[in-house]
Amino acid sequence: MALMSLAAALVCVALFLLTVDRTLxxxxxxxxxxxxxxxxxxxSEGETVSIRxxxxxxxxxxxxxxxxxxLVETIPSPEGETMTSWSITHSWVAQGQGPHQFSVRVHDLSGRILASSxxxxxxxxxxxxxxxTDRDGNYEIYTMRTxxxxxxxxxxxxxxxxxxSCSRAGLLLFASTAVGAGTDIWVMDPGSDxxxxxxxxxxxxxxxRWAPDDExxxxxxxxxxxxxxYLMGPDGSGLFQLTAQDSPIEQPSWAPDGSTLLYAEERDGNWDVFSISVDEGTLERLTEDPAQDWYPAWSPRGDRIAFASGRQGSQQIYSMEADGTEPRRLTAFPSGAEQPQWSPDGGWIVFVAYMGRSEGLRAREIYIMRSDGSDPIRLTDxxxxxxxxxWCQQGEGY
Structure with a gap:
């Protein structure tokens, strides 16, 4: 009788241990x-992403x-064997601009599923x-993927x-300042240097800034x-002075049809955004705010203008209708943002935000966001x- 009780107790202990092993x-x-x-x-859209x-x-x-x-992809264990530690590499072709959520789920023999966050x-x-960028000491021109x-x-x-400034044909314009000399406009073919x-x-x-037709x-x-x-031909010929204001003008930006230019002008100590027709020289003032409004950039569709403004405190990116109405704030970086430029399809804006690891100008980093201000993405750090x-067209040289 005692032996039977001991055997029953051992069975209970074994079952308990198995339960502990499976559940805990x-x-x-x-x-x-x-x-x-x-x-x-x-x-980038169309790229094959390795997810490890x-x-x-x-x-x-x-x-x-x-x-x-x-479900995008299924990978069986190597040679059909069961694994206890498994390094897995999945592939996914990036389709559809914007955020995409993914996870990896692993099955075991019991039917249980382990899922990543x-x-x-x-x-x-x-x-x-x-x-x-001045990462090499002096400023040089770099490119990177979006x-x-x-x-x-x-x-x-x-x-x-x-x-x-990038042309559709793959030529690069830039301003270059030689040591002990002035600043000039240069053009280069990145493929030949x-x-x-x-x-x-x-x-x-x-x-x-290249005109939309590169002419x-x-x-x-x-x-x-x-x-x-000023305006000139792509080889430097045909020089023509477009504006003749008493106050300084900066940051020209072409309309998508090439008929008009935006620019920032400092009047009475304050910068505002203006437009001028290339043929007639007709001027139009688009902003009139006590804060600085500058860095204007025309959208590829010609319906919106992005610009930087300090009208609500720190300098941020805004957009407005082509006639200067309906300004809308797009960014809210604590230390400010500036220099907006549109993507060729008008769906995104590249810009600079003061979010870097250093101070002053060396705090400037490059971001992109959707044209409505959503999905900001940091590209440099x-x-x-x-x-x-x-923004440059994808092509030879870039």
Missing amino acids: LTPRTSRVVVVSPADGSPT ALATGPNLIRSELWADGV PSVLQVVPLGRIAFA DGHELARLTSGPEQDREP ERINLTAAVGGDHSP MIAFVSDRYGSSQV NAFDDTEPV
Whole structure:
């Protein structure tokens, strides 16, 4: 009788241990963690993204990648064996601009599913962004993909190269300041590194902008006194002074049909946004606020204008109708934002925000956001000055 009681007790203990092992020990050591990309990372539309995860647990047999609630890819365990520690790489083709939520789910032999915490990938339009940076000591022109990857240096030398503008044909305009000399407008083919001085004049020439058809260049020059807007052909010929104001003018921006230019003008110590017709020279004032309004940029559709303003405190990005009405604030960075430029399709804006690791101008970092101010995405993160970004067409040279 005593032996039977002892046997029954041992059976109970064994069953208890099995229960403890299944219900307590296994869950503590079983999990799935996404290693890369980091949550919130941007990626260009059409790119194939590798999503790496690490799974641990008994008898793992199958991994699944889910994106936006849809099963995208299934990977069986190697050679059909059960796994206890498994490094998994899934692939996903980035489709559809905006945020996408994904997770990795791993199945074991018992039918249990281990799932990673949801992560987000931000899909941005395909293209490249040119910008100026002093990360090499002096300012040079770089490009990067619109997701911040594939950084490429386009200029090099002792000069200060800034204010890039990209043509549809793949040529790069920029302002270059030589040591001990003035600033001139240069053009180069990034594919050949050949660079040509288009102005070579007394005074400072800067802020070059290709016309929408690449047949004309607008730029700012102080060669005859205050800074004014000038026009010239793509080879530097046919120079023409477009504005002749008593006050300084900066930051020209073409209308998408090439008929009009926006610019910022300082009148009575305050900057405001104006437009001027290229043929008739007709002026129109678009802002009249006690705060600074500048860095105007016309949308590709011609219906909105982005600009920077300090009208609500710190300088932020705004947009308004083409006639200056209905201003709408797009950003709210604590230390400010500036220099908006539209993507070719008008759906996104690249800009600069003072969010870097250093102070002053070296706190400027490059961001993109949707044209309504949603989905801001940081593209650079360093202690240098990353500034003057422009959107370039995807193509040879960039």
